[in-house]
Amino acid sequence: MRGGQTAERLLYQLKSRGPQSAATLAAACAITPMGAHKQLQSLQEQGLVEADDEIQGPGRPRRIWRLTESGHGRFPDRHGELAVQLIRQAAAVLGEQALDQLIAARERDMAVAYGERLRSARSLQAKVQRLAELRAEEGYLARIEKAEGRAWLLIEDHCPICAAASQCQGFCRSELQLFRELLGPQVSVERTEHLLADARRCAYRIAPA
Missing domain, CATH: 3.30.1380 (Muramoyl-pentapeptide Carboxypeptidase; domain 2)
Incomplete structure (x- = not known):
């Protein structure tokens, strides 16, 4: 799958399913977690996604990704x-x-x-x-x-x-x-x-x- 196609699928998953972890997004898009992280970092640099660390008990925080306003703007708005x-x-x-x-x-x-x-x-x-x-x-x-x-x-x-x-x-x-x-x-x-x-x-x- 090309990088551009993967990025679009990641954006679609975030739009249709809401905020998610990179691991969940990777599974949904049939790519490796490392590949998902790379694409998400690129999308973050473009201002289309953002992430927050979510604390769930002991251990390392879980990073959750979501669309920014610009990310939502990638979908049709009928002028x-x-x-x-x-x-x-x-x-x-x-x-x-x-x-x-x-x-x-x-x-x-x-x-x-x-x-x-x-x-x-x-x-x-x-x-x-x-x-x-x-x-x-x-x-x-x-x-x-x-x-x-x-x-x-x-x-x-x-x-x-x-x-x-x-x-x-x-x-x-x-x-x-x-x-x-x-x-x-x-x-x-x-x-x-x-x-x-x-x-x-x-x-x-x-x-x-």
């Missing part, structure tokens, strides 16, 4: 600065109510497009998996994990519209409502982690109501 400008201008020129109407129109369009893709899914797991695939296609780095009982977690390790959502949280409310509408009244959908609440990702617990 966030332009989106923020447009949102501000729409609110100033058209008013907050008009902005809410635009978000509602976006939600309706997404409901139609997503609904077509989810129509053939029968089980709750199949529906959540299909939803994750749709979100992944849009840049959310979405995946699912089994939760306790009959529940599933829809996890989004990246938000390509984070800049817009931070300016107008109507986008976040709209997407939660969209998931609930798509999965129907027999399914409970709750956001358990939220980027805008200082979590490192967004996550939704989905279970039979």
Whole structure:
């Protein structure tokens, strides 16, 4: 594996799985711990990752690596600065109510497009998996994990519209409502982690109501 490809995989692992040790990253990327250390030091010099020493009982501290703000910036943001400008201008020129109407129109369009893709899914797991695939296609780095009982977690390790959502949280409310509408009244959908609440990702617990 080339050095550039290895570096990108390390960045992806940190983005999708959060802070980790070099040994854990090495195993995930199928490289040697020495190779991981070398790549991480290079990424640190570029300002893309940083490390802290974590004390866990007696012995040497454990070094944990994480993405910096620049590292997070390596992932697509859908021209966030332009989106923020447009949102501000729409609110100033058209008013907050008009902005809410635009978000509602976006939600309706997404409901139609997503609904077509989810129509053939029968089980709750199949529906959540299909939803994750749709979100992944849009840049959310979405995946699912089994939760306790009959529940599933829809996890989004990246938000390509984070800049817009931070300016107008109507986008976040709209997407939660969209998931609930798509999965129907027999399914409970709750956001358990939220980027805008200082979590490192967004996550939704989905279970039979």
